[in-house]
Amino acid sequence: xxxxxxxLTLVLLYIVVVQISKASDLIKSxxxxxxxxxxxxxxxxxxxxxxxxxxxxxxxxxxIYGPTILPxxxxxQGVWIDNLLKITIVLTGIVFVITQTLLFWFAYKYQYKKxxxxxxxxxxxxxEIAWTIIPAAVLTLLIVFGIQKWFxxxxxxxxxxxxxxxxxxxxxxxxxxxxxxxxxxKRDFSLVxxxxxxxxxxxxxxxxxxFMADEIVxxxxxxxxxxxxxxxxxxxxxxxxxxxxxxxxxxxxxxxxFRPTVTTEEMKKETNxxxxxxxxACNKLCGSGHYNxxxxxxxxxxxxxxxxxxxxKSYYYSVVKQ
Amino acid sequence: xxxxxxxxxxxxxxxxAHASGHHHTETFVSKYIFSLDHKTIGKQFLTMGMIWxxxxxxxxxxxxxxxxxxxxxxxxxxxxxxxxxxxxxxxxESYYALITMHGTIMVFFxxxxxxxxxxxxxxxxxxxxxxxxASPLMNALSFWLFFFAGVIMFASLFLPTGAASAxxxxxxxxxxxPQTSPGSGNGMTFWLIAMVLFVASTLxxxxxxxxxxxxxxxxxMTMYRMPLTVWALFFTAIIGILSFPVLVSCVVLLIFDRGxxxxxxxxxxxxxxxxxPYSGGSPILFQHLFWFLGHPEVYIIILxxxxxxxEVLAVHSRKPxxxxxxxxxxxxxxxxxxxxxWAHHMFxxxxxxxxxxxxxxxxxxxxxxxxxxxxxxxxxxxxxxxRINPPSMFAIGFVSMFISGGLxxxxxxxxxxxxxxxxxxxxxxxxxxxxGIAAFFGMFAGVYHWFPRMYGRMMNETMAYIHFAITFIxxxxxFWPMHFIGLAGVPRRYYSFNEIEAFAxxxxxxxxxxxxxxxxxxxxxxxxxxxxxxxxxxxxxxxxPWQANTLEWxxxxxxxxxxWDGELPTVHRWxxxxxxxxxxxxxxxxQTVPLTEEEKKDKIHH
Numbered sequence: 032x033x034x035x036x037x038x039l040t041l042v043l044l045y046i047v048v049v050q051i052s053k054a055s056d057l058i059k060s061x062x063x064x065x066x067x068x069x070x071x072x073x074x075x076x077x078x079x080x081x082x083x084x085x086x087x088x089x090x091x092x093x094x095i096y097g098p099t100i101l102p103x104x105x106x107x108q109g110v111w112i113d114n115l116l117k118i119t120i121v122l123t124g125i126v127f128v129i130t131q132t133l134l135f136w137f138a139y140k141y142q143y144k145k146x147x148x149x150x151x152x153x154x155x156x157x158x159e160i161a162w163t164i165i166p167a168a169v170l171t172l173l174i175v176f177g178i179q180k181w182f183x184x185x186x187x188x189x190x191x192x193x194x195x196x197x198x199x200x201x202x203x204x205x206x207x208x209x210x211x212x213x214x215x216x217k218r219d220f221s222l223v224x225x226x227x228x229x230x231x232x233x234x235x236x237x238x239x240x241x242f243m244a245d246e247i248v249x250x251x252x253x254x255x256x257x258x259x260x261x262x263x264x265x266x267x268x269x270x271x272x273x274x275x276x277x278x279x280x281x282x283x284x285x286x287x288x289f290r291p292t293v294t295t296e297e298m299k300k301e302t303n304x305x306x307x308x309x310x311x312a313c314n315k316l317c318g319s320g321h322y323n324x325x326x327x328x329x330x331x332x333x334x335x336x337x338x339x340x341x342x343x344k345s346y347y348y349s350v351v352k353q
Numbered sequence: 354x355x356x357x358x359x360x361x362x363x364x365x366x367x368x369x370a371h372a373s374g375h376h377h378t379e380t381f382v383s384k385y386i387f388s389l390d391h392k393t394i395g396k397q398f399l400t401m402g403m404i405w406x407x408x409x410x411x412x413x414x415x416x417x418x419x420x421x422x423x424x425x426x427x428x429x430x431x432x433x434x435x436x437x438x439x440x441x442x443x444x445x446e447s448y449y450a451l452i453t454m455h456g457t458i459m460v461f462f463x464x465x466x467x468x469x470x471x472x473x474x475x476x477x478x479x480x481x482x483x484x485x486x487a488s489p490l491m492n493a494l495s496f497w498l499f500f501f502a503g504v505i506m507f508a509s510l511f512l513p514t515g516a517a518s519a520x521x522x523x524x525x526x527x528x529x530x531p532q533t534s535p536g537s538g539n540g541m542t543f544w545l546i547a548m549v550l551f552v553a554s555t556l557x558x559x560x561x562x563x564x565x566x567x568x569x570x571x572x573x574m575t576m577y578r579m580p581l582t583v584w585a586l587f588f589t590a591i592i593g594i595l596s597f598p599v600l601v602s603c604v605v606l607l608i609f610d611r612g613x614x615x616x617x618x619x620x621x622x623x624x625x626x627x628x629x630p631y632s633g634g635s636p637i638l639f640q641h642l643f644w645f646l647g648h649p650e651v652y653i654i655i656l657x658x659x660x661x662x663x664e665v666l667a668v669h670s671r672k673p674x675x676x677x678x679x680x681x682x683x684x685x686x687x688x689x690x691x692x693x694x695w696a697h698h699m700f701x702x703x704x705x706x707x708x709x710x711x712x713x714x715x716x717x718x719x720x721x722x723x724x725x726x727x728x729x730x731x732x733x734x735x736x737x738x739x740r741i742n743p744p745s746m747f748a749i750g751f752v753s754m755f756i757s758g759g760l761x762x763x764x765x766x767x768x769x770x771x772x773x774x775x776x777x778x779x780x781x782x783x784x785x786x787x788x789g790i791a792a793f794f795g796m797f798a799g800v801y802h803w804f805p806r807m808y809g810r811m812m813n814e815t816m817a818y819i820h821f822a823i824t825f826i827x828x829x830x831x832f833w834p835m836h837f838i839g840l841a842g843v844p845r846r847y848y849s850f851n852e853i854e855a856f857a858x859x860x861x862x863x864x865x866x867x868x869x870x871x872x873x874x875x876x877x878x879x880x881x882x883x884x885x886x887x888x889x890x891x892x893x894x895x896x897x898p899w900q901a902n903t904l905e906w907x908x909x910x911x912x913x914x915x916x917w918d919g920e921l922p923t924v925h926r927w928x929x930x931x932x933x934x935x936x937x938x939x940x941x942x943x944q945t946v947p948l949t950e951e952e953k954k955d956k957i958h959h
Binding site: 041130133277280 | 825834
């Protein structure tokens with residue numbers, strides 16, 4: 032019943048709008064030339080009010096929603112990205128405000144007048160060259176900064192990095208740490224079976240001290256290296272607070288390293304949120320559970336990390352051998 | 354009706370020699386359904402496009418309801434769409450099927466087929482002075498292949514396992530393995546078949562547009578006297594011809610992987626502890642092939658809109674388009690660059706990071722021709738005598754949207770910044786504004802502008818004003834805040850924001866966006882009402898209602914077969930002689946008016 036009532040109201044609304052519009056267009060068509068000029072002028076005002084209204088909204092919303100975006104970057108790499116982002120925001124922001132203002136200002140200022148002539152202005156090569164070269168110069172700056180940092184972020188992993196392997200499958204991440212030997216045991220897909228989904232080669236001695244972790248725990252200030260993989264479909268290892276991500280692709284090993292700089296405790300204070308935690312979220316559509324594929328990340332002091340590290344049990348000795 | 358009598362009388366010239374002496378006896382079917390007339394085929398594309406846009410738009414309303422009110426139940430919706438809902442809530446599988454179909458429908462069926470199909474068909478022959486397309490039969494075939502592609506795509510919605518649900522980009526292995534997602538069963542098969550038909554349709558159309566433009570221009574219509582709409586449609590067709598076949602190869606290999614057990618895209622896949630018998634393939638290969646079409650595709654969508662806007666802005670500001678040749682060369686620049694930027698969708702796909710630097714370079718270069726176009730549009734408005742009416746309003750709206758969405762492209766195209774923004778809501782905001790809303794604004798400008806040409810009547814202005822206000826404000830209310838959601842790290846394609854605490858703060862904003870979505874959708878229905886109403890009841894149009902220079906306004910208003918009675922018009926000048934003569938009372942000089950002696954001395958533009 033309520034659907035029918037709702038639909039009826041809607042239909043009625045459309046009928047009212049159509050009738051009003053019909054009448055209003057009819058009145059317009061009866062107008063003399065002078066009044067037609069007025070109707071164009073009303074149109075210009077209409078567009079200018081809407082245009083500038085939206086422009087004001089787009090600027091004001093930066094102050095409303097700006098504070099809700101990610102807190103300060105929690106990794107060295109994230110700071111580089113954030114800085115480039117800030118430069119980009121400022122440059123594009125200036126262009127945005129200038130061009131939108133000109134657009135709606137021109138639309139209003141040069142509105143139709145019966146006895147005015149538009150200015151026949153078809154070409155101006157110097158202007159064209161100017162607005163080819165100026166954007167090109169600005170973009171060159173962005174390209175140079177961007178590529179420089181890009182290569183730094185994807186530079187070779189430092190030798191002392193802590194080695195971790197994350198593997199995505201529908202809809203969870205498995206996390207494997209290299210043990211005391213700092214080497215991850217090799218995987219071999221011919222060894223895959225329901226008890227050994229990752230196909231870890233237990234004949235490789237370096238696999239024996241590897242352990243599986245429920246959370247990703249990282250020491251602050253130390254480089255950490257992630258070997259990223261996936262079993263079934265493509266996932267994406269997204270660490271929003273560290274500003275880093277990398278796809279997890281079945282059959283194509285990928286890699287990422289970074290240096291976390293802010294501990295979870297510090298970030299709790301920074302964000303005034305006692306429940307704050309770093310997370311990994313999946314960022315590539317991987318099926319119906321895509322939206323709920325997370326892993327908690329903890330950044331702790333070196334001492335805490337070592338304590339945690341020692342408390343972990345080798346997967347080989349505690350599970351496989353049992 | 355009228356067409357039958359006039360076409361019986363009309364004098365056939367060489368271009369129409371095959372028909373001379375032959376009387377057209379048209380039945381309802383041959384005139385309105387299996388028509389070979391480019392004007393009718395254009396209207397057919399437009400009608401299908403509007404039907405698809407309503408379906409695609411309605412899907413967004415349904416999934417926005419889930420995102421806006423994730424904890425509420427909607428038994429009413431469940432009663433209508435019982436297979437999509439469980440316990441009054443949209444289920445995740447259906448959510449993903451809906452976003453996939455929304456993307457597919459909007460990108461391919463509405464903004465590719467219908468936008469190009471409508472305006473290429475209606476404008477190319479009329480603006481270059483041709484009787485029809487080079488091959489009217491191929492043209493009709495193009496529409497009917499598009500139609501059947503649509504039938505198959507629509508049918509997939511009613512499959513028991515649901516429509517394709519791997520996103521409109523259908524990345525394998527998700528799209529290849531039905532055991533990973535129910536939509537990857539028959540739904541994906543339907544999707545793939547529909548897309549192969551769709552590409553065939555696009556190619557037939559595109560080849561036809563290019564050969565028509567190159568071969569069938571009337572006397573005096575040199576390439577540099579063509580309106581920018583025709584230039585834009587010309588380059589659009591070329592991009593389509595060069596890139597769409599790659600989508601077919603991409604899709605065919607996926608069909609092989611799905612049906613024949615090949616391993617083009619699959620390798621080392623483990624499901625439930627079992628290794629599947631695929632080896633040696635790469636999911637990244639699929640992405641390269643897909644985006645080799647996929648990125649040019651966005652220019653296939655936006656170039657026709659740019660062409661329409663260039664024409665509409667010039668006509669209604671009573672000024673020549675500023676930098677006609679710069680406009681052509683910037684389209685050419687975009688066309689060439691569009692083929693070498695595809696991997697910016699793949700910076701973080703696992704491809705070699707070295708490639709990221711190259712693609713950053715090319716991607717940001719594409720901002721230069723785009724910037725040139727924006728500055729040229731602004732200069733066209735400057736010191737004009739602008740008549741604000743529905744077409745010019747939407748053209749101005751297009752420029753605003755293109756600026757807003759184009760600038761964020763500079764963020765995303767820079768690989769380093771993209772590490773933070775890739776596949777977040779920021780991307781959703783960016784591409785909806787720049788290729789979704791902007792292209793729709795171009796399309797609306799075109800429909801309002803050429804409606805009198807299509808139906809001999811004017812559209813209702815008051816309804817058009819309401820439509821503009823709702824759409825323009827609504828689009829910013831929907832998509833502008835998504836930038837901030839993206840900067841907060843929220844990934845796109847999330848069924849619910851509430852499972853991960855870091856993303857759960859946007860409950861109220863999501864409600865606001867969903868309400869705006871519903872209002873904007875209702876606003877589009879008003880456009881439809883206006884469209885249908887005006888076909889029958891609109892004010893009768895005069896021969897040249899906008900006082901424009903281009904040839905389509907010299908063709909008889911009732912739209913005869915063959916476009917012009919008697920000889921085809923001869924062109925003497927470029928199409929943008931608005932306000933050229935400051936001493937004249939008339940501020941436009943149609944292309945058919947011969948040059949005066951004085952003008953002949955003037956070296957530029959004629």
